[in-house]
Amino acid sequence: MSGGGPAAQRPKVPLLHDPRFRGLLVQAGTALALVSLVWVAVDNAATNMRARGIPTNFDFWDRVSGFDVNQTLISYSAVSTYGQAFWVGLLNTLLVAVIGVVFATLIGFTLGVMRLSTNWAARSFAGLYVQTLRNVPLLLQLLFWYNAILNPLPAPRASLAMPSVALSWPGAGSLALTLGAGAFAVFVARFARAQSPGSAAAMLAPVGAALGWIVAIVALVFGVSAFMGAPGGGLLRWGGPAGVYLNNRGLLLPNPSFGPGAGWVLVGLAGAVAASVAFAFWARRRQARTGAQSPVALVSLALLILLPLIAFVAAGSPLTMDYPVLRGFNFQGGLRVNPEFVALLLGLSLYTAAFIAEEVRAGVQSVAKGQSEAAHALGLRAAPTLRLVVLPQALRVILPPLTNQYLNLTKNSSLAVFIGYPDLVQVFMGTVLNQTGAAVQVIALTMAVYLTISLATAGLMALYGRHTAWAER
Amino acid sequence: MEQKTTLAYLRTQPSPVLPPPVFAGGALQWVRANMLAGPGSALFTLAGLLFVVWVTPGLVRYLFIDAVWSSPDGAACRAPGAGACWSFIARKLDFFLYASYPREMVWRVNLCMAVGAVLAVWLLWPGAARKGLGALLFFVIYPVACLLALHGSDALGLPTAPTDLWGGIFLSLIVATVGIVMSLPGGVLLALGRRSRLPIVRFFATVFIEFVRGVPFITVLFMANTMLPLFVPASWSPDRLLRPLIGVSLFASAYMAEIVRAGLQAVPKGQTEGAQALGLGYWRMMGLIILPQALTVVIPGIVGIFIGLFKDTTLVAVVGISDFLRTVETARLDPAWAGPTISTTGYIFAAAFYWIFCFGMSRYSLMMERRLSAGRKR
Numbered sequence: 001m002s003g004g005g006p007a008a009q010r011p012k013v014p015l016l017h018d019p020r021f022r023g024l025l026v027q028a029g030t031a032l033a034l035v036s037l038v039w040v041a042v043d044n045a046a047t048n049m050r051a052r053g054i055p056t057n058f059d060f061w062d063r064v065s066g067f068d069v070n071q072t073l074i075s076y077s078a079v080s081t082y083g084q085a086f087w088v089g090l091l092n093t094l095l096v097a098v099i100g101v102v103f104a105t106l107i108g109f110t111l112g113v114m115r116l117s118t119n120w121a122a123r124s125f126a127g128l129y130v131q132t133l134r135n136v137p138l139l140l141q142l143l144f145w146y147n148a149i150l151n152p153l154p155a156p157r158a159s160l161a162m163p164s165v166a167l168s169w170p171g172a173g174s175l176a177l178t179l180g181a182g183a184f185a186v187f188v189a190r191f192a193r194a195q196s197p198g199s200a201a202a203m204l205a206p207v208g209a210a211l212g213w214i215v216a217i218v219a220l221v222f223g224v225s226a227f228m229g230a231p232g233g234g235l236l237r238w239g240g241p242a243g244v245y246l247n248n249r250g251l252l253l254p255n256p257s258f259g260p261g262a263g264w265v266l267v268g269l270a271g272a273v274a275a276s277v278a279f280a281f282w283a284r285r286r287q288a289r290t291g292a293q294s295p296v297a298l299v300s301l302a303l304l305i306l307l308p309l310i311a312f313v314a315a316g317s318p319l320t321m322d323y324p325v326l327r328g329f330n331f332q333g334g335l336r337v338n339p340e341f342v343a344l345l346l347g348l349s350l351y352t353a354a355f356i357a358e359e360v361r362a363g364v365q366s367v368a369k370g371q372s373e374a375a376h377a378l379g380l381r382a383a384p385t386l387r388l389v390v391l392p393q394a395l396r397v398i399l400p401p402l403t404n405q406y407l408n409l410t411k412n413s414s415l416a417v418f419i420g421y422p423d424l425v426q427v428f429m430g431t432v433l434n435q436t437g438a439a440v441q442v443i444a445l446t447m448a449v450y451l452t453i454s455l456a457t458a459g460l461m462a463l464y465g466r467h468t469a470w471a472e473r
Numbered sequence: 474m475e476q477k478t479t480l481a482y483l484r485t486q487p488s489p490v491l492p493p494p495v496f497a498g499g500a501l502q503w504v505r506a507n508m509l510a511g512p513g514s515a516l517f518t519l520a521g522l523l524f525v526v527w528v529t530p531g532l533v534r535y536l537f538i539d540a541v542w543s544s545p546d547g548a549a550c551r552a553p554g555a556g557a558c559w560s561f562i563a564r565k566l567d568f569f570l571y572a573s574y575p576r577e578m579v580w581r582v583n584l585c586m587a588v589g590a591v592l593a594v595w596l597l598w599p600g601a602a603r604k605g606l607g608a609l610l611f612f613v614i615y616p617v618a619c620l621l622a623l624h625g626s627d628a629l630g631l632p633t634a635p636t637d638l639w640g641g642i643f644l645s646l647i648v649a650t651v652g653i654v655m656s657l658p659g660g661v662l663l664a665l666g667r668r669s670r671l672p673i674v675r676f677f678a679t680v681f682i683e684f685v686r687g688v689p690f691i692t693v694l695f696m697a698n699t700m701l702p703l704f705v706p707a708s709w710s711p712d713r714l715l716r717p718l719i720g721v722s723l724f725a726s727a728y729m730a731e732i733v734r735a736g737l738q739a740v741p742k743g744q745t746e747g748a749q750a751l752g753l754g755y756w757r758m759m760g761l762i763i764l765p766q767a768l769t770v771v772i773p774g775i776v777g778i779f780i781g782l783f784k785d786t787t788l789v790a791v792v793g794i795s796d797f798l799r800t801v802e803t804a805r806l807d808p809a810w811a812g813p814t815i816s817t818t819g820y821i822f823a824a825a826f827y828w829i830f831c832f833g834m835s836r837y838s839l840m841m842e843r844r845l846s847a848g849r850k851r
Contacts, residue, residue, distance in 0.1 A: 023671050026671060027673040054703075118510050119507065132828070135780070136824045140827065143820065147820075148820055446692055454687035
């Protein structure tokens, strides 16, 4: 290499054509233009706000609000402060967002898998759902649920009541027999496949399986005829009211209240979780040592259901249900869910589910077909292939757009203002802004809340993305 | 083991040709594979059929057989058992289209919509001639001319129609068109800014994009509506329709920027290096080499933004703009038409309107994607 630094060899260029100088010039110009724009705006705002007597500080925060909110998670009344109103709105936003995310995920994943199903009916239903709901504005859907479905519901005295369901004996018995015989048949068929060919067990197993199927079919026929048949003898019998009512004032549910000793149920639950984790560890070690698999999911499920149940019974069933009761023109007691909340939750979950379904489909389709073929070649069946090979790779693709959908749902919950659900925008940016006139502060704070949620989630996703990035070859 | 050696087997005759399986090919095979692949699949098909049988008659009766097709007011629609009240839509169609726009000036709206439709078809028609001219007309001249014509001006001898009177479908289309027209240049500039080598430019672009994308559209509209008048001298007092239009433009630009950025990232680095080796400057390199490739890659994303934008135009109602959905809301509450089926009828009509536009756009983007990728396939 020849001597002399690069600077010595650079040809002389006019200063204006030097890229570095030009870069500095452009940046200085941009910064100057933007800063002066902001300066002028702030100056104008100060002048205008003084002229119109608009407050420029947060003094209103501790003043009495004077308005009531019909759904609050913290204690709040008309004598509470604007600051408390802010928290009421924020908590309501978070409430509907969290529940909405859960529902949207469940519905969305179901639909996404259905869209990839080999079954034509499932495929077309999911496709129809996605294409319809994705192409209609969310606001229209919210208004539809609220104004066309929930509002015309009957008054409390004529509420739609969900009856409790009881299984009648002949129907229930045949149903149990069907399920039992079917399970037996499947089990025996599996057992037969696992035997070495030619052994006595392998010869007998098909006979057992066939017997199981015959019993199952006979029981099914009997059960269906009982279901269709005699009044009172059907499979399902309507019992008394279950304490769930739907009317134009909202959805009424039994309100559970826990007595002393309910803590034991939590202890049981914690014990079940610990035991499940321990069992999973043990199963993994055992598989590594001997290659034998253990039914981890089944055992965990049994633990998670049984232990809290035992604790519950042992503690003397410390749960009382407060059922809603019709008194006069309205219901007393129970847990009342406002129609606004129901409409918002329905709209948000169903709308976002359509988008999540598409992300799930794209994620599963992004896994190369060779992956599942290789898994089949290794001898994995369809279910383990999906669980161990396809889904882990698909999830890596699905997760970033999925969190994006969760953020969209959270931001879209601000449409609550159109149907009067008291979320952050409706309470704070609507009522509080109107009453105090502190436009700049209120809007800035509201935006800051959403921005914090978005950026925090995006930051977590970036960390996760770095953690799970493909190892480049 | 010695078993291995005894297993040797060699076929000396070709195996006989077997008849094809009964179900191979044809409709029966399709039915078997797609509807009756197993007990679960058969159950699902049965459930689907039952669902269709259960839903269809009621739906057909509500939408067509029991529907009220013509009546001067809501009396016929209030009759028990009446279905959808289509006469409500027919009678209110004028209001849905133009809201309170002065009736004697409606020809301007119709003219603008017709010209817009012609230009849109010109631009969207694959292989149409002189698309550059079409783009210039649609993106620059048409919006200005149309807004001027709709508003009217004394200098041109057209009486003015204040924006308070604007509303209905044509206003929804205006908001969407302004958003689309402004978001493309805005988004490209912001995306270039975010990928710039200059740290200050990059900083401002990134902050703007992340800020707008992190907050709900409603808050942007609120900000444009209440804070914009504060930020300018009191004498300016921006028009009440202009404020949400600015909000829509900012919002759409930020989302467009992220799409364009994805396209820029997809262009191989060799293209930049090649352009630089040819001695092209920054703007010529971007305009002639990089952006055409980048924008082509992300056409589906761009159309996705347009669809989202079109749906989001419904939210301008929050700042008191009477868009299409708001006119439906207003008409729905007209006491002359009050009835149990009016709300549902109005919402079905509105849903059909939005669905046709959005679904059409998504189908168009799919078609374009296929056409463009056909050339790139190896």
